[in-house]
Amino acid sequence: MKLFCFLTLFFTLTIQAQFQINGIVTDSNNKPLPFATITTPENNNAITDVDGKFIFKISTATSSMTVSYIGFHTKTISVSTSKKFYAVSLLQKTDDLKEVVVSNENPALTIIKKVIASKNQNDPQKKLHNFEYKTYNKLIVTANPDSIDGRIDSSAAYKDLSKKTIHIDSSDYKFKEIISKQHLFQTEKVSQYQFAENKLKETILGTRMAGFKQPVYEIIAFNLQSISIYDSKYELFETKYENPISNNAPSNYNYKLLDTVNLKGRDAYMIYFKNKRKKRASGLEGVLYIDKENFAIAKAVMRIKGVLDISGIHDFEYLPKEKLWFQSNTTFKIVKGKNDDDIKILGGTIQFDSDVDENFEPRKKVASDFTYLLSESNSFDVRVNTNVPVKNQSLYIEIKDDAAQKSESFWQAYRKENLDEKSQKTYLLIDSLSISNKVEKRLGIGRKILNGFYPIGPVDLDLKKIISYNNYEGFRLGLGGITNERLSKNFRIEGYTAYGTKDGAFKYSLGAGILLDKNTNTWFNGYYTDDVREIASTVFAVDKRVFKIYDPRPINISTFYEYTGWRGNIQTKFIPKTEAVIEFSRNYIEPKFDYLFNVNGKSYSSYVMSTAMISIVWAPFSNFMQTPSGRNESEKKFPRFTFQYTQSLPNVFDNDFTFSKIDFKAEYEKKYLNRQKTALLLQAGFASGDIPLTHLYNTSPNNLTKETVTQRITFSGRNAFETMYFNEFFSSQYVMFQIKHGFDRIKILKKVRPSLVLVSRIAWGGLENPEEHDGPEFKTLEKGFFESGIELNKIYKGFGLGGFYRYGPNQLPKFEDNIAVKISYVIDLGL
Structure with missing residues (x-):
């Protein structure tokens, strides 16, 4: 991506x-x-x-x-x-316009209302029980060489009257030479689409990508435009907009009847639409061709015009037997726009130069200004109501194992027209250029770096293990890694070692895994570990590894426990739209702070815990892609749910306690068309039985026990209670709720564009048998804990500032003790 x-x-x-x-x-x-x-x-x-x-x-x-x-x-x-x-x-008519008047109101609006009312009868995914068709897609990034000047510019700079330096710029000339022979990038794809039981699945039969032996799956999964023109939200370049024929569209769009035309032998209205709001992100602009008889969409042009001029065109064929317009061709284009606003692309922001500088002087266009992207898809072999079963319906995209190894005869059979000489040279030249510049290798390295690894031969170095800091270990210096596919695709060895400069102790882990099933990413793993962990912290085994260049919250944590032992688990995506971990472990636990656990007439300063655990995350609305290398979540959607159950194993491997834990997490995010976002998090845990303080719940505190507000300034955590002091509360059961609402970035100066976020967090909890825990003083959460705050993120170069206030029954007597000021640092790696 x-x-x-x-x-x-x-x-x-x-x-x-x-x-x-x-x-x-x-x-x-x-x-x-x-x-x-x-x-x-x-x-x-x-x-x-x-x-x-x-x-x-x-x-x-x-x-x-x-x-x-x-x-x-x-x-x-x-x-x-x-x-x-x-x-x-064109000359304007002087006589009265003879428009078709449908009613006394705006005729275009009347037609649109009929389109909205007739959607279920005209949408193939609503009218038909099932259908299938194939598509051939070609995508190119290229430019028109005739538009490029191609001159070699030179300029002179005088150091003194006798000496001068000549600067020669041949970039435009070289670019024109290249683009005259080849495209900058090119892909082809043949897919089979199948619809049944209200689900649409794409099976990629063949794919070819210039410069790559194996396709880049992130590009294949990238959604350029909506497949269906009837979705309530129309997607263009992975950004969703209000569809001009959604149920609420008449309140957000203006419509105008332009003309009547003949399409495929049927009369159609041409209706122009434009969002009522001035902000570009609020809606689309374009033209709908509406069948006069059944008020179905016969053609659609959807467009966003800003920094990038992005358009999606949908053409349809009329099926007389079904009395239905069925999509036949789609075209997607991106060309250079005219202003200098930023635009959201792939979750990040790209800034383009404007055509006019600050002195209102037109800047000279460079060769890259004439570059564009064009993607065209042609549909064929349409079959409706065939009742053919669809395999693996839970998958959004499935890529056949041999999709990247198709012969030239395969492509000739599916192409609408043969590749021209320029397209043929594109494959040859980019493939050779990719090999000489090791493009695939560099892309693979970049992908691993984003996930926190750097490949060195057959081993991926773990960047998270190199250095970190916390208040117990001091600087934690280490080295870790995992073997990669260069050693084997079917087994792996991983491990790390670390040393704390403050506690003066070494930690280590060594493990291995074997692949049981490639399609479901099922691995069996075994580990032996001697390390430390924050007390009462909640860790979901299925949570994705998050790589941060700098993770600030652990800096101030001082209470840890040491765990030494082994664990074996099975990781799998066998159940559709889930990922699960089933694990057995046996650990010797030693708290690294003054603590005794008094239970059953005995006092424990250390203990053995043997447990069985199952952890599963379920993403029912996400899209998943099956590739030759396994199953991946191609599009993350919400809500998503995580469940984890842990049970101690009495009388197994000298286990000391009998207990059980249930943990649950629900996440939801909603992105709005005006670039605002609301995020909700509900998390809960319930522990029963004989369970020590080290394995209870602390609800993620992140505030220092210092006298003044300025002394407590530190970095903000992720989903942490910023005004709750470390080790202030412990619970055996709790529920926590968080709501965040982020607004679009505010432009104060050119490089100062903060993002305002409103945050509120609440938590309730309780503790069974608090007298069993002899050690640090703490409170419980029966009365609840409440805090709210404001974050100004990304004020300058990723740095931001936030302020939080604690209120409610657990509010502290001194006003300043309820205030927390936090520094934030956000770096967008596109993860």
């Missing part, structure tokens, strides 16, 4: 290709006419964009085109393959 993000830096201006003409349609005052209709005698249609511009493929036999716009006289223009640009001016 990072490679794809890099490629978007090239996206720019207008698209031209062989056998294409382009131009602009204006009125007599030279004002652009958006969405004017252009038709050839062969009944091929195109429309102008919001700036009145058009790009239109023509055949050599085409001699003319007709340009029409409601309220203006139609004009026929002669065309020739020797002429590429056409400026068309």
